[in-house]
Amino acid sequence: MTSTKPPKVAIKSVQVFGRKKSATAVAYCKEGKGNLRVDGRPLEMIEPKLLQYKLQEPILLLGKDKFAGVDIRVRVNGGGHVAQIYAIRQAISKALVAYYQKCKNT
Numbered sequence: 652m653t654s655t656k657p658p659k660v661a662i663k664s665v666q667v668f669g670r671k672k673s674a675t676a677v678a679y680c681k682e683g684k685g686n687l688r689v690d691g692r693p694l695e696m697i698e699p700k701l702l703q704y705k706l707q708e709p710i711l712l713l714g715k716d717k718f719a720g721v722d723i724r725v726r727v728n729g730g731g732h733v734a735q736i737y738a739i740r741q742a743i744s745k746a747l748v749a750y751y752q753k754c755k756n757t
Contacts, residue, residue, distance in 0.1 A: 663754040669741030674730025678742035680750040683722025685715075689739055690726060702736040709744040721750060 664681035687694045687710070697703050710718045725742055727735045 663750075665746060665749040665753055667742060667745040667749050669738045669743075669745060671734040671737040671741065672730050674727060674734035674738040676725050676727040676735065676738040676742040678739075678746035679724045680721055680746035682720065682754075685719040686722045687743070688724050697736075699732065702733065705736050705740050706743065709740060709747060713747055717751070718747070721747070723747075 662681055664679065666677065666679050669676045669678070687706075689697055689706075694703065694706060697706060723743060723746055725739050727739055727742075729735075730738065
């Protein structure tokens with residue numbers, strides 16, 4: 652009795668980073684349902700609220716229809732609050748560009 656395992660399918664994903672001063676954010680982007688999490692929390696939980704809109708800029712520029720097909724997880728460390736927000740924004744932007752360049756080719 653030999654069991655045949657289905658072939659492994661490569662996960663379409665990219666990992667990029669963004670920096671601002673001493674803050675570093677690493678974004679992991681893969682196929683999904685449009686989830687965006689920063690340090691394990693949803694985008695709506697990010698403080699300060701005023702700078703939350705800065706994180707939404709790449710999503711709004713790309714269009715919510717294209718963003719609905721990807722999940723992004725971001726880890727951030729170092730720096731102050733504002734530098735972290737800008738590092739996260741840069742990482743999200745770079746992740747979206749790299750993902751659509753590598754995985755979608757459209």
